[in-house]
Every structure is written in structure tokens, then in C-alpha cells.
Amino acid sequence: MSKGSRKSIVASFGLLSAELENHLKGEVSVPVVTPQASSNRVGAGVIGAAHRAIDDIRAERDRLKALVEAGGGALQMLDTGIVDPSPYPDRLPEDDPDAFVLFKKSIETDGQKVPIQVRKHPTADGRYQIVYGHRRWQAAKELGKPVQAIEVDISDLDLVVAQGIENASRQDLSWIERALFASRMDAAGIKPRDIYAALSIDDAELARMRGVYRTVPADIIETIGRAPKIGRPRWVDFAKRINARADALELIRKTLADNSDSALNSDRRFQTVLDALKPAVGEKAPTEILDANGDRLVALNMSSKEVRISAEDQLGKEFIKYVTEQLPALVEQFSLQRAQKNN
Incomplete structure (x- = not known):
């Protein structure tokens, strides 16, 4: 057809x-x-x-x-x-x-x-x-x-x-309800072309939905709720912030639990957890590492004591794997340079 x-x-x-x-x-x-x-x-x-x-x-x-x-x-x-x-x-x-x-x-x-x-x-x-x-x-x-x-x-x-x-x-x-339904069709083995037809979306939109529902666990989405005023851009931004912090999911769940007795509606719950992921005062926002074509590889978080890199897609995961494979060679180069300086 x-x-x-x-x-x-x-x-x-x-x-x-x-x-x-x-x-x-x-x-x-x-x-x-x-x-x-x-x-x-x-x-x-x-x-x-x-x-x-x-x-x-x-x-x-x-x-x-x-x-x-x-x-x-x-x-x-x-x-x-x-x-x-x-x-x-x-x-x-x-x-x-x-x-x-x-x-x-x-x-x-x-x-x-x-x-x-x-x-x-x-x-x-x-x-x-x-x-x-x-x-x-x-x-x-x-x-x-x-x-x-x-x-x-x-x-x-x-x-x-x-x-x-x-x-x-x-x-x-809401956008997230549609994305969550797409995730359930995805999990049920429905072919992408049928998901496109079912939700009247294209390949690019399904890719964006997948970027969110594969990053944000279903229990967190369900706890936040419909969030009718929160559209695709802020959900995509939310997923990026989660990828940029190793402790993001733990922080989100704690924030939601701390506000479970409040009268916040779903839009406010979303904004509360989004705000919780913002860099603290004095902390630098993640730096995007791009390849020669301008495509995003990973987000880089650095401090004097810590370096974190996080990937959003398959390209980023391949880059992280490459960096991991290069670590032994980097350690050897670092040791040689340090020895030369000390001589």
C-alpha cells in the first residue's frame, strides 16, 4: 500500500x-x-x-x-x-x-x-x-x-x-501521551510504517519520540502525567538533560517523591523536575562534542575532579566505545610524557 x-x-x-x-x-x-x-x-x-x-x-x-x-x-x-x-x-x-x-x-x-x-x-x-x-x-x-x-x-x-x-x-x-503510545506500539513489535500511519507522523517525528521514551522511563512519564502544555521541544530538552547527568533519574524520582503530596498539576510537575536538572550555580552546562559533519556525538561534563560523557543515540554510543578502546593508549602516552617531564 x-x-x-x-x-x-x-x-x-x-x-x-x-x-x-x-x-x-x-x-x-x-x-x-x-x-x-x-x-x-x-x-x-x-x-x-x-x-x-x-x-x-x-x-x-x-x-x-x-x-x-x-x-x-x-x-x-x-x-x-x-x-x-x-x-x-x-x-x-x-x-x-x-x-x-x-x-x-x-x-x-x-x-x-x-x-x-x-x-x-x-x-x-x-x-x-x-x-x-x-x-x-x-x-x-x-x-x-x-x-x-x-x-x-x-x-x-x-x-x-x-x-x-x-x-x-x-x-x-498531549505530545507525551502520543509518544508513550508510540512506545507501546514499538514494544509490541508494530512496524514503523504502521506507527507512522496510526499516529499520522513521519520518520523524523518517530525518531524524536524514541529519543524521549527510550531515555525517560515510563514510570517517570506516568508520574509526571499528561503535561498538556508541555510540547515536544521541552520533552526533548528534558531527555538531553537526563543524558547529561549520571544521577539524573535518581534526582528526578526523588524530586517527584518530595512533591507527591503537593497540589502541582502535571505541567508544574514537569517544570519542577526539569528545573531540578539545571546546572547548579557555578556549574558549567554540558558541552556538546560534534564530529566533522556537525553531528552531535556526546555531551561532555567536566570539573576539576570529574569528566562525564553521555550519548543520546547510536552514533554517540559508538564514540564512547571508541574512547574506551583508546584509553590504554592514552594512559601509555600520558605516562611517557610525565616521565619525560620528570627527567
């Missing part, structure tokens, strides 16, 4: 939730299509977006909307107790619990406008896993109501790609 086709598929899929919600509010006119024979399952449809032709995706989207309109057996009312979250979570906890309270109130008052999507649990009979719609499921669970769902039949790979495609149309996910 061509790169252009993938973008079109992502766009078609990303619009589904918004179009479906507008349709249920009476804002979109959809021709009535007689549903197929009664069944509680809908084919993978748009969930298999990265693997199907554009015309098929559009046809399935229209059929799915028509099924919802006609109520032709496509929807199920599931007990929330038999529904589990996706094994690949894509959201971090909200800073403002009031936002979820309002969301839950709207479902209590107006009902669930858009069904969630689920699949049968791959290892537990009689249970389901969420493909997407976690907030709607959580709201229904807290309200003690069944959740309206559409069941689809998909693999683990298609599940994470489907979540990512659906995320592409959502404006409220």
Missing part, C-alpha cells in the same frame, strides 16, 4: 467518531441501508484500516453508521464488569477530575451518544477488551450503567493501530 493511501485511510478512519456522533445528534444525513442478517458482530471494517483499500474503508464506514441508525443488531449493551481496558493504554490520568465529572454528567443526562468498540478477550472467555472508548466505559461503570458497544474481530496489531488512528482525530492528547 502506498504512503499516500495510508494517509487517506487514516483521514477516513479519524473522522468516523466525529461523524457518527454528529449523525446521532441529527446533524448529518445518512441514507438508510438495510443491515445484513442479524448478528452481534461487525466485521473488522475500519479497524483493519491500515490493511484495506480506501473504497472498502469508506463503504464499511457508511454501513457501520447505517447499522447504528437502524439498530439492526450491531449494538450490544454490555455489563461494564466484563469489559477490560485495552492492553495498550493511550491516556495518562487527568489533572482536573472535574473534567471527567462533567463528561460523566453528560452521559448520565443525555445518554451515551457514541458506542465504544470492543473485541472478545483473547484469553478470558466471556470477557471483552476495549479497542477505544475508555472514558465512556469508565463513565458508564461509575454510573452503574451498561455500556453501549460494537464488537469487532481484530488482532493485537490491528488493535493498537486502530487506537492510534482514532487518536489522530483527537486534539486533547
Whole structure:
């Protein structure tokens, strides 16, 4: 499938939730299509977006909307107790619990406008896993109501790609939430081209995300939280500062623990740990060591008693390995020069 086709598929899929919600509010006119024979399952449809032709995706989207309109057996009312979250979570906890309270109130008052999507649990009979719609499921669970769902039949790979495609149309996910989701797709063995399609990003952006989530441990990201006002540049800077200090992770965890009882939101938690990594008064900032092409090799921290070099990528690691291999020769040269001076 061509790169252009993938973008079109992502766009078609990303619009589904918004179009479906507008349709249920009476804002979109959809021709009535007689549903197929009664069944509680809908084919993978748009969930298999990265693997199907554009015309098929559009046809399935229209059929799915028509099924919802006609109520032709496509929807199920599931007990929330038999529904589990996706094994690949894509959201971090909200800073403002009031936002979820309002969301839950709207479902209590107006009902669930858009069904969630689920699949049968791959290892537990009689249970389901969420493909997407976690907030709607959580709201229904807290309200003690069944959740309206559409069941689809998909693999683990298609599940994470489907979540990512659906995320592409959502404006409220922070940069680090998207990066953390990319890391989970990466860890699940999803191919880079599918991650590009799922998150509507290119190779350079995935490289930047990897630079962050391979440097900043997931437990630290999760403790900091969504940080909605913190964009890519400051997360990249944060990762660089971690690479520049041998004690960075220990310092960050201590700082977060010391502020665990405070009322800081996630943006402030991020800024607090970023500030904790700033050089102390009188301490020099790391010096970047560049190669002949101007590419960054390592960050160098020097004092009268200590020298530290830290790498961010494979090139830097190769340089550190080279320096390590050269140490015996440097020791020999140093000893010879010192002996000559003393003679």
C-alpha cells in the first residue's frame, strides 16, 4: 500500500467518531441501508484500516453508521464488569477530575451518544477488551450503567493501530501521551510504517519520540502525567538533560517523591523536575562534542575532579566505545610524557 493511501485511510478512519456522533445528534444525513442478517458482530471494517483499500474503508464506514441508525443488531449493551481496558493504554490520568465529572454528567443526562468498540478477550472467555472508548466505559461503570458497544474481530496489531488512528482525530492528547503510545506500539513489535500511519507522523517525528521514551522511563512519564502544555521541544530538552547527568533519574524520582503530596498539576510537575536538572550555580552546562559533519556525538561534563560523557543515540554510543578502546593508549602516552617531564 502506498504512503499516500495510508494517509487517506487514516483521514477516513479519524473522522468516523466525529461523524457518527454528529449523525446521532441529527446533524448529518445518512441514507438508510438495510443491515445484513442479524448478528452481534461487525466485521473488522475500519479497524483493519491500515490493511484495506480506501473504497472498502469508506463503504464499511457508511454501513457501520447505517447499522447504528437502524439498530439492526450491531449494538450490544454490555455489563461494564466484563469489559477490560485495552492492553495498550493511550491516556495518562487527568489533572482536573472535574473534567471527567462533567463528561460523566453528560452521559448520565443525555445518554451515551457514541458506542465504544470492543473485541472478545483473547484469553478470558466471556470477557471483552476495549479497542477505544475508555472514558465512556469508565463513565458508564461509575454510573452503574451498561455500556453501549460494537464488537469487532481484530488482532493485537490491528488493535493498537486502530487506537492510534482514532487518536489522530483527537486534539486533547498531549505530545507525551502520543509518544508513550508510540512506545507501546514499538514494544509490541508494530512496524514503523504502521506507527507512522496510526499516529499520522513521519520518520523524523518517530525518531524524536524514541529519543524521549527510550531515555525517560515510563514510570517517570506516568508520574509526571499528561503535561498538556508541555510540547515536544521541552520533552526533548528534558531527555538531553537526563543524558547529561549520571544521577539524573535518581534526582528526578526523588524530586517527584518530595512533591507527591503537593497540589502541582502535571505541567508544574514537569517544570519542577526539569528545573531540578539545571546546572547548579557555578556549574558549567554540558558541552556538546560534534564530529566533522556537525553531528552531535556526546555531551561532555567536566570539573576539576570529574569528566562525564553521555550519548543520546547510536552514533554517540559508538564514540564512547571508541574512547574506551583508546584509553590504554592514552594512559601509555600520558605516562611517557610525565616521565619525560620528570627527567
